[in-house]
Ligand SMILES: Nc1ncnc2c1ncn2[C@@H]1O[C@H](COP(=O)(O)OP(=O)(O)OP(=O)(O)O)[C@@H](O)[C@H]1O
């Protein structure tokens with residue numbers, strides 16, 4: 001019988017690299033880890049520089065890293081490892097329970113933190129939790145990128161030839177307002193003649209239906225088995241039309257169906273949206289906060305990713321992690337737009353929260369928009385089942401900011417496309433006659 005922590009197969013073993021300048025400290029941890037059959041220490045080194053080199057060579061799942069070391073400290077080493085070995089997750093160790101250290105370590109890319117002296121249970125739980133969280137991301141860097149499976153995409157016959165810009169709204173943190181932002185962007189993008197689809201891709205705990213007061217029997221689960229035969233008629237029969245005219249593709253009605261999609265075909269949602277894209281001008285996707293393969297394939301398919309956060313340390317740290325991941329996936333910086341939601345007024349903020357300028361500096365990106373906290377408006381919209389932006393008083397916060405966000409997305413997506421078309425037309429005019437033929441012969 002398997003006891004908790006015993007590996008089912010070689011693939012379940014968690015490989016670990018220890019980096020600490022004190023040999024006894026490394027030995028102690030090694031002894032503790034030896035009690036657990038699912039852990040294997042693959043390396044043990046004494047400096048930050050050796051830590052980076054061993055991480056590159058051994059590609060461990062987990063690196064337990066001391067913060068204070070001669071030559072290169074743990075923070076700098078973590079920064080280099082996060083960049084060059086994205087399959088490894090760093091857990092930082094320190095004697096100080098110092099908020100500033102913690103902040104710097106997390107911002108350097110450490111996934112968690114252990115304070116010395118470390119108890120065995122704390123050590124085991126932290127390693128297992130970090131490993132579970134990092135698994136999907138690590139897998140992505142080992143496999144062929146999913147994007148190659150998705151493209152080239154053949155849109156289904158009979159689509160209208162619309163651009164089908166996919167806007168994915170995501171936050172690594174729960175409860176920051178992803179569903180609120182997605183629903184309101186979708187609603188605000190709807191203008192005369194513009195076709196918008198809102199997709200609930202928070203497969204496990206999606207609540208677009210609750211927010212818009214929709215009860216629908218048909219969901220994307222009815223489509224996942226028919227991806228190859230997907231056509232406009234079948235898709236339209238599943239899509240729900242909200243009172244406001246917004247089209248909504250509902251997520252699974254029960255959390256356990258999420259598992260089925262995730263296991264059988266995690267790229268199914270991205271595939272169906274790319275196939276059906278020609279029938280819509282914009283497709284706005286609400287997501288859950290877990291970095292699942294479904295979410296990663298939606299990021300690949302997206303024209304824009306709206307990354308939503310709140311001005312708290314935990315959230316900023318996770319946003320930094322996601323932005324690093326996007327860099328590693330070679331996404332263009334302008335693919336992502338940073339938005340802070342639920343930002344309280346200045347008076348409260350100074351006491352508890354990180355100022356936006358500081359956040360922008362940590363994240364090395366501008367914050368494109370701050371949406372103020374307004375519990376009443378959000379609650380009222382929720383209880384009525386209508387998006388906030390549907391209210392008449394457009395000058396009021398946070399309606400104004402949400403409308404502004406949708407305008408920004410419209411201009412960047414449609415504007416850039418118009419520019420591209422104008423550029424292409426200009427180039428066509430400048431092209432010398434016969435050039436194509438000469439090149440063809442050479
Ligand atoms: N700007 C805001 N001001 C005040 N409350 C807000 C604001 N935006 C969202 N909320 C409220 O915060 C709560 C969470 O919002 P929402 O469900 O949109 O977040 P989420 O990120 O999708 O959460 P989950 O992780 O549960 O999917 C809701 O009660 C919503 O009304």
Ligand SMILES: [Mg+2]
Pocket residue numbers: 178179180202206207286287288
């Ligand atoms: Mg949500």
